[in-house]
Amino acid sequence: MAEPQRSLIKGGTIIAYRDGAHRLLEDGVLVFEGDRIVHVGPNYDGVAHRTIDAAGKLVIPGFVSTHAHVNVHEGTRLITDVGRRDVMRSGFLNYTPNNGINGPPYVAASLPDETTRFGFAQLIRNGITTVMAFGGGSPAAARAFAEHAGASGIRVYYAPQANSAVNYFDDDGRMREHWDESNGLAELDRQEAFIEENHERFDGRFQGIAVVRNYALATLDLLRRAKAMADRRGLVLTTHFCEQLFEFHRTVRDYGLTPVQLMDREGLLGPNVLLGHCIYIAGHSYTTWTFSSDIEILGRHQAAVAHAPLVMLRRGHAFEGFDRFLQAGVTMSIGTDVAPHNIIEEMRVGALACKLIARNNEVGTSLDFFNAATLGGAKAFGREDIGRLAPGAKADIVIMDFDNLQIGPIYDPIRSLVHFASPDLIETVICDGVTLLQDGELLNYDEAAVVEGGKRSFQKVIDEFPARHWSKRPVQSEYPLSLEAW
Ligand SMILES: [Zn+2]
Numbered sequence: 001m002a003e004p005q006r007s008l009i010k011g012g013t014i015i016a017y018r019d020g021a022h023r024l025l026e027d028g029v030l031v032f033e034g035d036r037i038v039h040v041g042p043n044y045d046g047v048a049h050r051t052i053d054a055a056g057k058l059v060i061p062g063f064v065s066t067h068a069h070v071n072v073h074e075g076t077r078l079i080t081d082v083g084r085r086d087v088m089r090s091g092f093l094n095y096t097p098n099n100g101i102n103g104p105p106y107v108a109a110s111l112p113d114e115t116t117r118f119g120f121a122q123l124i125r126n127g128i129t130t131v132m133a134f135g136g137g138s139p140a141a142a143r144a145f146a147e148h149a150g151a152s153g154i155r156v157y158y159a160p161q162a163n164s165a166v167n168y169f170d171d172d173g174r175m176r177e178h179w180d181e182s183n184g185l186a187e188l189d190r191q192e193a194f195i196e197e198n199h200e201r202f203d204g205r206f207q208g209i210a211v212v213r214n215y216a217l218a219t220l221d222l223l224r225r226a227k228a229m230a231d232r233r234g235l236v237l238t239t240h241f242c243e244q245l246f247e248f249h250r251t252v253r254d255y256g257l258t259p260v261q262l263m264d265r266e267g268l269l270g271p272n273v274l275l276g277h278c279i280y281i282a283g284h285s286y287t288t289w290t291f292s293s294d295i296e297i298l299g300r301h302q303a304a305v306a307h308a309p310l311v312m313l314r315r316g317h318a319f320e321g322f323d324r325f326l327q328a329g330v331t332m333s334i335g336t337d338v339a340p341h342n343i344i345e346e347m348r349v350g351a352l353a354c355k356l357i358a359r360n361n362e363v364g365t366s367l368d369f370f371n372a373a374t375l376g377g378a379k380a381f382g383r384e385d386i387g388r389l390a391p392g393a394k395a396d397i398v399i400m401d402f403d404n405l406q407i408g409p410i411y412d413p414i415r416s417l418v419h420f421a422s423p424d425l426i427e428t429v430i431c432d433g434v435t436l437l438q439d440g441e442l443l444n445y446d447e448a449a450v451v452e453g454g455k456r457s458f459q460k461v462i463d464e465f466p467a468r469h470w471s472k473r474p475v476q477s478e479y480p481l482s483l484e485a486w
Pocket of ligand 1: 067338
């Protein structure tokens with residue numbers, strides 16, 4: 001529980017919120033009490049029980065990551081620079097397919113407690129105080145995940161995902177799909193039961209969300225029912241959407257519509273719909289589809305996009321048109337997707353990629369990306385009380401060392417943050433009025449033990465790889481190391 005005392009942060013550069021936008025407040029004061037900010041301004045005359053000296057610091061709202069897989073990332077660590085060519089650089093298919101129709105994927109060898117703890121600790125280190133976490137598995141696994149979320153101290157949007165199909169590798173290593181429509185609907189029922197049981201737990205930090213794991217692996221019926229559940233319960237619906245090129249062309253072939261047009265026709269778009277990735281839509285150069293304006297359709301519905309630039313760039317492709325999405329009225333937010341959940345780096349590479357793709361240095365501004373990582377994420381979740389430092393907002397606060405060799409002289413704090421900063425400069429993280437990171441030290445976790453646990457989980461996946469992967473070969477044969485051994 002948050003302390004009932006009044007805490008005062010003063011002396012630094014505060015990115016405060018007023019009249020619909022972030023503002024630059026130099027040498028200001030921020031006061032919070034319990035879980036809420038009660039005052040932000042140039043000065044403060046009231047009483048405070050505790051003062052945090054922020055001289056030389058940057059004070060910003062806690063970041064919001066709208067799309068994340070909270071674990072050590074036993075899979076993605078392997079595939080950078082390599083991976084299967086037949087899935088056209090769409091990395092996740094490289095590692096999640098099951099070994100046979102009913103076999104688990106090789107990452108299922110991970111240690112659930114260790115890998116989850118690692119993920120949450122890492123989110124806090126990166127200044128993320130709100131996250132949308134994907135995950136599946138049994139009801140017991142979902143309950144265990146909720147306990148980890150509660151123990152982390154951050155805000156978590158989560159429910160066990162539903163899907164109508166799975167990808168799997170057959171004995172020859174070909175990737176296949178296995179469809180089981182009734183299983184998808186049963187998963188959605190379990191999802192709703194989980195939400196019923198867990199929504200608003202942990203002082204309201206835990207929030208349910210309607211989750212269809214992947215548009216490409218869902219029937220329209222499952223998507224319709226998930227959207228109806230989201231609308232009925234006042235929740236957000238999220239899914240991985242057009243992360244892969246084949247999704248786009250398959251929908252065009254099957255329906256004569258783009259995926260966005262199909263979602264529009266089926267009533268599956270709206271302000272409470274958060275599309276993960278949303279890369280291959282009309283207008284993206286790889287689709288070669290210039291016959292409709294999907295971005296405008298998304299904007300008309302005020303849908304939200306979870307943009308995770310870094311992981312796509314690692315695969316050699318990119319989201320196109322960040323600036324055009326904003327202009328169209330789409331809510332742009334940032335997802336950190338996979339470890340290391342470095343949202344500062346996501347902002348940076350997202351901005352650089354946007355400029356490069358548009359051949360225009362004036363788009364993809366630092367402010368656009370800072371807004372996406374704060375206010376955009378808040379809007380994607382339909383909230384006006386996070387992603388900002390304003391009276392009445394939740395006390396989700398990050399304090400960074402902003403007077404050092406890395407940052408150097410500052411002209412514009414937002415540009416310095418996006419283009420110069422690194423997560424090691426984050427000293428203090430407060431969520432819901434409770435301090436989770438102080439003087440660079442995690443308070444809810446024994447960091448050394450968390451790191452050791454993450455390594456154990458990873459090693460188990462490596463050790464069991466030949467037994468669990470269709471190839472039956474050691475991991476180094478499938479994913480060669482950069483260097484040959486001495
Ligand atoms: Zn994802």
